[in-house]
Amino acid sequence: MADEQQELRRINWNEVFAFTHIFKSFRMAIQPSKMLLALGAIVAVYVGGWILDGVWAIGDQRAIRNEIATYATARQADFDAAKEAWKKDRPRRAAQLCADATNEAHFLAAYTSKLTPGRLADAFAQRLSTANADMTREKPFEVKSAESFRANAEEKWHKVVSQAGDEFDAQVKRIGRLLSDAHGDVEDKIKN
Numbered sequence: 001m002a003d004e005q006q007e008l009r010r011i012n013w014n015e016v017f018a019f020t021h022i023f024k025s026f027r028m029a030i031q032p033s034k035m036l037l038a039l040g041a042i043v044a045v046y047v048g049g050w051i052l053d054g055v056w057a058i059g060d061q062r063a064i065r066n067e068i069a070t071y072a073t074a075r076q077a078d079f080d081a082a083k084e085a086w087k088k089d090r091p092r093r094a095a096q097l098c099a100d101a102t103n104e105a106h107f108l109a110a111y112t113s114k115l116t117p118g119r120l121a122d123a124f125a126q127r128l129s130t131a132n133a134d135m136t137r138e139k140p141f142e143v144k145s146a147e148s149f150r151a152n153a154e155e156k157w158h159k160v161v162s163q164a165g166d167e168f169d170a171q172v173k174r175i176g177r178l179l180s181d182a183h184g185d186v187e188d189k190i191k192n
Contacts, residue, residue: 091153094160096146098153101167106132106141111175119189123182131178 014020028034056062064086071079104110108128115121135141153160 091150091157091160092146094157094164095149095153098149098160098164098167099144099146101164101171102144105167105171105174106135108171108175108178111171119186120182123185123189124178127178127182127185131174 053062064083067083070082074082112121112125112128115124132141149160149163
């Protein structure tokens with residue numbers, strides 16, 4: 001009987017602090033095979049979402065900004081009017097995006113404004129000025145307005161957006177080349 005009472009008084013700490021079982025799972029969690037399986041699952045979810053985004057974009061099924069909140073809070077007629085206005089405005093926005101990208105690719109104003117004043121910024125500005133002068137000798141640059149892209153945007157706004165993406169890619173490559181050359185110029189000035 002005394003042994004039974006002793007047994008009843010004994011506390012099972014594993015049951016009292018059940019959360020400590022999580023620490024036992026740590027050894028299993030750090031196994032490379034389990035970690036690779038988890039990484040594979042994360043990559044599969046990302047790639048699957050990316051593919052589905054592309055599929056929905058083809059069918060013009062993207063959600064507009066704050067669409068869900070507007071749908072939940074606005075009357076149906078107001079929501080439909082706002083969505084229709086957004087769709088009608090796509091060509092104008094696409095044309096403006098393409099014009100901005102084309103002009104920015106020439107002037108690189110957004111990038112140069114981010115450079116910290118100093119030797120590299122000065123060398124980059126000099127390289128940009130020289131490159132722009134060389135380009136305008138071959139073919140004069142004219143600032144593009146959104147209206148110059150508007151006709152194409154009315155027909156195929158998504159192609160104009162794609163063109164803006166191409167302009168952005170060209171801009172990034174141009175920045176890379178000019179920055180590399182400017183970096184070399186600064187190194188030469190420092191060495192001399």
